[in-house]
Amino acid sequence: MLALCHRWLSSISQGVLRLLLPLTCLVCNEPGHDDLDLCHACLADLPWAGHACLRCALPLPEGALPVCGSCRDEPPPQSATHASFLYLPPVDQLLRRYKFHQDLAAGRLLAQLMQRAPPPWCCLPLAPVPLHDRRLCQRGYNQAAELCRQLRLTTWRGLYRRRYTAPQSERSAEQRRSNLFDAFAVRGAVPPRLTLVDDVMTTGSTVVEIADTLRLVGADEVRVWVCARVP
Template identity: 80%
Template sequence: MHLSLQALLRLLLPLRCLVCGDPGHDDLDLCRACYADLPWPGRSCLRCALPLPDTALVVCGSCREEAPPQAATHASLLYLPPVDQLLVRYKFHQDLAAGRLLVQLMQRAAPPWSCLPLVPVPLHRRRLRQRGYNQAAELCRLLPMPVWHGLYRRRHTAPQSERTAEQRRENLFDAFDVRGPVPTRLTVVDDVMTTGSTVMEIAETLRGAGAGEVRVWVCARVP
């Protein structure tokens, strides 16, 4: 009997939970217990993916007051344990196995419009040299959708962590630009969404360059 390549790989490299080290399951490097602990989002705002306590709402109060430039935002997971640790390992420690697992989870909780061309949030070349790779671009590379690479970061910006929402918006103002014609409909992809300042600035840029509709898909949303 001939083993398939996938079966042979699993025989030589058995699945192992990246969180606790127990055997993985369901073709994931995640055990049953850790999979059961994953923070899947419940009802959330259609425009910014903020978790909503009121099940009758579809848009949060902030987005009702001032609609963001993106038509919709989808978060596959919430930025809570164990997803937060996996994202830190992937983003800051070049743990590509964690990245592959996160992409698998994103695909299991993909938005209905995930067939649109993907646009990774770009890094400035200085940050790219420091980190070694663009985590959003790597997510897009592993997802089975077309990727548009016309968006770039025109200037280096200071890290967003520890900044208020207003400071984040000021920090990113006019930070992005495009090369070439822009597709009519696009999905911006990022690893984590906190206040949404980055994806909103990108959506403004893409719409200003001719995109008719911009949507956002993030691996995890900070609740």
């Protein structure tokens, strides 16, 4: 009964907010569409991910085998990866605003869009990629944890970053792997099966390091759900 009342009140409050603050496209400022802060044209332009490698979400040509050559030769520790989008306009712009410019409205929109094309395993507990406390203080929030909160699914928060690492953005794949070595740890019991959540996947170094860590401490299966994959 309490849950029903909460949903009813939430629905009313959302309706009032929409009357006071009409939906507006976060990309071009046109009126929003389909209960989103995104207009019809920008919604149609979204770079939804298509055929991709089941293990690492790397985009593949239509008709290609379901697993890329790299993952066949050297299978990653995660059993599957799902990217909602490719890291292309306008999603890349929204992600940069969300991650680096405190635009939480962009994060909320991205989570709403992720909900429209979830992976089959989204019912597993979600584990957001953690930030080190120092980075968290600088940014003010963990973008992966905020996505999990907006997705409103069961979230496990036992994963943490035990040492500060330099930013990954300007590093090669090999440098990224070295930079992240032994950077993550777990508090308490780990769920046997879970879904790791992050905003962007570039080389996959972060999710591979975390999946290795989780498997070492008892996870039977780690899957990954990212908002966008760099093609």
